[in-house]
Amino acid sequence: MRTYGQYCPIARSSELLGERWTMIILRNILVGFQTFNEIADGAPGLSRGLLSKRLRELERAGIIEIRPKPDGHGSIYEPTQAGRELSELMLVLERWGRRWAELKPEHAHPGVVLWAWASFFLDRDRLPRRRVVIRFEYPTLPGPARRSWLLIEARDVEYCLKHPGGEEELIVVVHDPQAFVRWHMGQIQWRDALRSGAIEVTGSPELARALPTWNRHGWAADDPRAGYDGSTRHEPVPELADTPT
Structure with missing residues (x-):
């Protein structure tokens, strides 16, 4: 992982979160996807090898926890407390992107x-x-x-x-x-x-x-919770489900 060589918390956070695909993987985990295939399905274009690498990096950083499935086949990926607190950042990015990022x-x-x-x-x-x-x-x-x-x-x-x-x-x-x-x-x-x-x-x-x-208008301008409302089969973390924008 590359470093900026700065003690600034923004710089240190960017070292963890600024790698390509990391935020997309985190988004998928925070909205409730728990298996490798579910996370991969939500990131078209991401190779499975790079996904494995990013998941291991997130685990080492203490952002997610990886544990075996109850049946012993495969793993479950869940956010830690540090990971759940990133839901606030996700909502800020969602609001900013809705307002300022061009849809190309x-x-x-x-x-x-x-x-x-x-x-x-x-x-x-x-x-x-x-x-x-x-x-x-x-x-x-x-x-x-x-x-x-x-x-x-x-x-x-x-x-x-x-x-x-x-x-x-x-x-x-x-x-x-x-x-x-x-x-x-x-x-x-x-x-x-x-x-x-x-x-x-x-x-x-x-x-x-x-x-x-x-259609429930995902990430729509009039959606007060950016589409993270917990009504799907996946249960998002409480901050994403309950925090108003």
């Missing part, structure tokens, strides 16, 4: 948006009780990245990179990834995205009408 095309990977939506921001009370498969297509992306799926079963949701089997009742084509991000964040209306051609939907009319009502 390279930030708008539609598959990442769909993963975040499925993991944190779906209103599960509005989901169908039956099994539903929805395909999302991204014509602007290359190769296998052009498709992903949502599998809904008993009001639980799984984000899939391969077809989960069964009939696809709805197909959502995202022609403009930035518009998909802005809708997800509550900055534009679904009907406007459809009208402009940014998003195209075919299939079940019932599901097509229902889908936009499932």
Whole structure:
């Protein structure tokens, strides 16, 4: 780990937290992801080798605790007290980024948006009780990245990179990834995205009408808790769940 050679607490903190991917890994752990695969899924583009290295660095710094799973297969990653206190920093960064950081095309990977939506921001009370498969297509992306799926079963949701089997009742084509991000964040209306051609939907009319009502506007400007509200299957640390912005 590189050092600035300064006693300043900001410099020392930056040595621990300023390495590439560290804050993304911490974000995933603080919102409740506990397994290696869950943390990796929330960091597309991060190699598993570098993820292992960063997790070990965070453990050595006393920011996370790594312990075996009860069944002995794999590990559980949880924040320590020092790690939980970083939730305040995360909320400050979220507020600052919402206000000042420009949303560029390279930030708008539609598959990442769909993963975040499925993991944190779906209103599960509005989901169908039956099994539903929805395909999302991204014509602007290359190769296998052009498709992903949502599998809904008993009001639980799984984000899939391969077809989960069964009939696809709805197909959502995202022609403009930035518009998909802005809708997800509550900055534009679904009907406007459809009208402009940014998003195209075919299939079940019932599901097509229902889908936009499932969105709880992740990290939206009017979301007083930046989307960390504890209503998903993952339990975030109390500071992220309860601290108002």
